Structure formats: structure tokens, C-alpha cells
Amino acid sequence: MPLPIGDTVGILADNLRMRKSVLPIPARSTAAWARGLGLARGGETILYTGGMYQLVPYIQALNRFQEKIEDSWLAGMIKYGRMANRVINISALMARPPGSERESSDRILVNIARLLRRAGVDFGYLYEDDLYSGALAYDLGADDVVEAHTRRLAGVFKKYRVKRVITVDPHTTHMLRSVYPALTGQHDLQVKSYLEVLVERGAVPRKELRLEAALHDSCLYARCENVLQEQRTLLLRAGVDLKEPADSGRFTLCCGGPAESLFPKKARETAAKRVEQLKKVSGRVVTMCPICLVNLRKAAGGEIQLEDISGYLVRAYCEG
Amino acid sequence: MPRMDPLFAEEVNSFGRFDARACLNCGVCSAVCPMGIELLPRKLFRYVLLGVKDRVLENVQAVYSCLLCRLCEVNCPAQVRVAENVRFLRYYLNKKVFQI
Numbered sequence: 001m002p003l004p005i006g007d008t009v010g011i012l013a014d015n016l017r018m019r020k021s022v023l024p025i026p027a028r029s030t031a032a033w034a035r036g037l038g039l040a041r042g043g044e045t046i047l048y049t050g051g052m053y054q055l056v057p058y059i060q061a062l063n064r065f066q067e068k069i070e071d072s073w074l075a076g077m078i079k080y081g082r083m084a085n086r087v088i089n090i091s092a093l094m095a096r097p098p099g100s101e102r103e104s105s106d107r108i109l110v111n112i113a114r115l116l117r118r119a120g121v122d123f124g125y126l127y128e129d130d131l132y133s134g135a136l137a138y139d140l141g142a143d144d145v146v147e148a149h150t151r152r153l154a155g156v157f158k159k160y161r162v163k164r165v166i167t168v169d170p171h172t173t174h175m176l177r178s179v180y181p182a183l184t185g186q187h188d189l190q191v192k193s194y195l196e197v198l199v200e201r202g203a204v205p206r207k208e209l210r211l212e213a214a215l216h217d218s219c220l221y222a223r224c225e226n227v228l229q230e231q232r233t234l235l236l237r238a239g240v241d242l243k244e245p246a247d248s249g250r251f252t253l254c255c256g257g258p259a260e261s262l263f264p265k266k267a268r269e270t271a272a273k274r275v276e277q278l279k280k281v282s283g284r285v286v287t288m289c290p291i292c293l294v295n296l297r298k299a300a301g302g303e304i305q306l307e308d309i310s311g312y313l314v315r316a317y318c319e320g
Numbered sequence: 321m322p323r324m325d326p327l328f329a330e331e332v333n334s335f336g337r338f339d340a341r342a343c344l345n346c347g348v349c350s351a352v353c354p355m356g357i358e359l360l361p362r363k364l365f366r367y368v369l370l371g372v373k374d375r376v377l378e379n380v381q382a383v384y385s386c387l388l389c390r391l392c393e394v395n396c397p398a399q400v401r402v403a404e405n406v407r408f409l410r411y412y413l414n415k416k417v418f419q420i
Contacts, residue, residue, distance in 0.1 A: 005384050006418030009410075013420050139388055141410025142420060219389040254354050254389035262384050270354050270387070 013142040027128035033106035042160035043124030050133040050172030057097035111310035133175035170220035207320030208239030214282035217252035238316030243281040257291035271299035329371030340365035349392035
């Protein structure tokens with residue numbers, strides 16, 4: 001029996017409505033990456049993670065559980081799970097990632113903060129108010145819940161008098177820059193990906209990496225947000241010999257990740273097709289989206305080395 | 321035998337959010353779709369436009385299988401907003417079928 005669509009979407013929508021995220025994790029875990037960095041609370045310019053990188057280890061853990069029950073009789077029990085989840089947070093119990101996965105996601109955010117500081121950007125952080133953007137629920141068509149959630153977000157931005165938002169991933173960038181204004185009527189928030197900010201600031205590397213890597217573009221950056229040149233500019237300046245796979249740039253091939261919450265097997269098959277394209281041009285692959293990173297990693301099974309772009313950039317622009 | 325249901329087409333239109341009228345039926349979208357599901361998105365949209373509700377309800381899995389990756393959109397000669405149409409169908413099914 002496949003995973004039941006209505007109950008699965010229902011659980012994610014219930015979580016967003018009741019617990020402010022599709023996969024609720026404690027606010028202190030979302031903000032844990034910033035511990036010790038001395039980031040100011042709030043401010044006109046903020047680094048907004050939307051909890052995406054922090055959520056990924058939990059999504060991975062949940063998907064491991066889903067893959068086990070997909071096509072088994074246990075999938076039929078999800079409807080009872082939805083009922084129970086309204087009372088107690090069972091999705092958090094099902095998704096308990098190992099500490100190493102959480103540390104790896106947190107490190108990416110620390111890298112991004114270091115890069116922005118090195119480029120002279122003055123920014124604050126919202127800590128426990130760094131709310132999830134609602135991206136997955138939006139994609140799944142849970143529009144009423146997402147609309148209510150964006151009103152929450154608008155309240156947070158108003159509370160801290162935020163004018164400029166620096167985002168770290170394509171899903172949050174797309175939600176805040178392209179979806180959020182239409183849903184809230186708030187059009188005066190300036191939203192930029194940290195990759196755009198680094199290029200605008202004319203970030204200069206401290207050392208050359210002198211290595212070859214393939215670039216996997218994110219669908220949303222490439223086709224919706226026009227973030228196509230920034231990643232190339234930053235990596236080329238850092239001395240990376242960039243290899244473009246078949247289907248790159250605006251015509252990039254999806255990693256399959258968006259299918260993960262309902263169809264884990266299809267997601268893995270789609271990712272495997274992309275891995276084949278990538279490994280033809282390099283054994284090292286750069287990603288810029290947490291969903292792409294985990295989904296491609298899962299399909300690659302160690303055949304190629306996949307790493308978030310922030311790792312390369314921090315080595316070139318902050319170290320040495 | 322599936323039947324056309326004019327009320328379904330009317331109901332969909334009443335939301336003012338589904339628009340695939342510009343579709344030329346060329347099939348480029350289906351040819352490039354990474355999911356390789358024959359119904360996506362051209363045939364699915366045709367069923368909606370014609371009001372063949374049964375076919376849409378029989379294919380709920382396909383509606384939610386779409387990655388919203390928009391590879392079809394950037395290749396569409398008629399510039400149909402495929403992802404937004406698919407998202408609307410999910411919204412419709414969430415409301416009408418799943419009571420979300």
C-alpha cells in the first residue's frame with residue numbers, strides 16, 4: 001500500500017498550523033547553530049534560515065521510516081497517526097536524526113554566517129523566531145494553512161522591524177521573495193540569497209582551491225529566482241574548475257527531492273538519474289539546496305562526493 | 321466510461337486559479353517531465369479543461385507526484401503556468417477529497 005496522500009499531507013499541514021513547522025523541532029534546536037557566534041537579535045538586516053537546513057536531518061530520519069513502511073500494510077496506519085498527532089507530536093518521535101547529521105547541517109549555516117561577516121555584511125538573527133517558511137505545505141497545496149502561517153511571519157518581521165532578509169536556501173528564498181508578497185500584501189521586504197549578497201559585496205577569496213567540480217543547479221534558483229550566475233562567479237573566483245552536467249543552468253534536472261514526502265521510492269529513482277549525469281562530468285559535486293544535497297547523497301551512495309557550496313566558499317573566502 | 325461533468329469545469333473555473341487554455345497540446349511538457357508519468361501534465365490538464373472529473377480523481381497520485389520543478393514550464397511554447405495549475409489541483413483535492 002502506498003503512503004496515503006491525504007493523511008500524510010494532513011499531518012504536515014496540521015503540524016504547520018499547530019506547531020509552526022511541517023516537521024516540528026524545538027525552536028532551541030533550530031537556533032542552536034548560532035550559539036557562540038554573537039549574532040545580534042533582530043535588526044533591519046537579518047539572516048533568515050527558515051529552518052530548512054536544520055529540518056533536513058529530521059526529514060531524512062522521517063523518510064527512512066517512510067521508506068520502510070511504503071508499500072506495506074503499515075502505511076494504512078498513518079490515518080491513526082494523523083489523529084494521534086493532533087494531540088501529541090508523534091512526527092517528532094518518528095524523526096530522530098543522529099547528532100552527526102544535525103551537526104553537519106548546522107556547520108553549513110555557520111559557514112554562511114562566516115562568509116557574510118567576511119564580506120562586511122552587518123546582520124542579525126531571529127533565534128527562536130526564525131520560523132519555517134511553509135515551503136513544503138505550499139507545494140502540497142495546503143494554501144489556507146500557509147496563508148495563516150505567512151501572517152505569523154509578517155508579525156515576526158514587523159516585531160523586529162526587519163527591512164532586508166538574507167536567505168540561505170532556494171525554497172525559503174522563493175517563498176519570501178515570490179510567494180509571500182502575494183499572500184501578505186507586504187511588498188517592501190527586500191529578500192536576497194546570501195550568494196547574491198556575496199557577489200554584490202564583491203567578496204574576494206583568500207586562497208585558490210584549484211580543484212574540479214560539477215555544479216548541480218537548484219530548480220527554484222534557476223527557473224524562478226534567477227540565481228544562476230552568482231554561484232558560478234563565486235566558485236570561479238575561488239579557483240574551482242566548474243564542470244556543467246547535461247541539463248544545467250535554467251534547464252537543470254530536478255533531484256527528485258520534492259517527491260520525497262509522499263513517494264520516497266520515486267524520489268530516489270529520479271535522484272539516481274541526476275547522479276548518473278553528474279558523475280559523467282566529475283566525482284565531486286556542488287549543491288546549493290539542502291533538499292538536493294540529501295536526496296542526491298542518498299542516491300549516490302558514496303559514488304560521488306557531494307557538498308554544499310558554502311563549504312567550498314568558506315575554505316576559499318575565509319581560510320588560508 | 322468516464323463522462324464529462326460541466327459542473328466540475330465550472331467549479332474549477334470559479335476559483336479563478338486554473339488556467340491551461342493556452343495549451344497547444346504539443347506534448348513537450350510530458351516529453352521532458354523527469355517523473356516520466358504519461359498523464360503529466362498535458363493529459364491531466366486536458367481532463368480538467370474538459371470537465372472529466374472521474375479521470376482527475378482516478379489519478380490523484382499523479383497530481384501529487386509532480387515535482388513542481390518547472391522544467392516543463394521553461395520548455396512550454398504557450399507559457400502555461402504548469403506548476404501553479406498543479407498546485408491548484410492539489411489545493412482542490414485537499415479541500416474536496418481529503419477535507420484538509
